[in-house]
Amino acid sequence: MTKLKLGPIPDDKPVKLTLELPASLHRDLLAYGEILGREAGRGPIEPVKLAVPMLERFMATDRAFAKAQREKTGRT
Known part of the structure; x- marks a missing residue:
């Protein structure tokens, strides 16, 4: 498993x-969605569905x- x-x-x-x-x-997003969908036992995941979780993770x-x-909110 990848x-x-x-x-x-x-x-x-x-x-x-x-x-x-x-x-x-x-093309890379299509390939990523295909691999991720396969590992989840589903079909390919569309790039638009990948964008938000990828940005959140980043x-x-x-x-x-x-x-x-933290500096903006005054928390350390």
């Missing part, structure tokens, strides 16, 4: 997202962002 950083995608209310991606990134693991957020 160890991906992203876990199962919850079946959540769809979020409309409009942005332009380089074709190479879109920000949650960004130490500089967390530090800036």
Whole structure:
């Protein structure tokens, strides 16, 4: 089994997202969704369903962002 950083995608209310991606990134998102869906015993997961959890995961693991957020709110 492949160890991906992203876990199962919850079946959540769809979020409309409009942005332009380089074709190479879109292909990578399609491949990632295919692998993730296969590991979950489902079909491929669409890139739009990957974007939000990927961004959440990215920000949650960004130490500089967390530090800036703590400084902004006055927490240490």
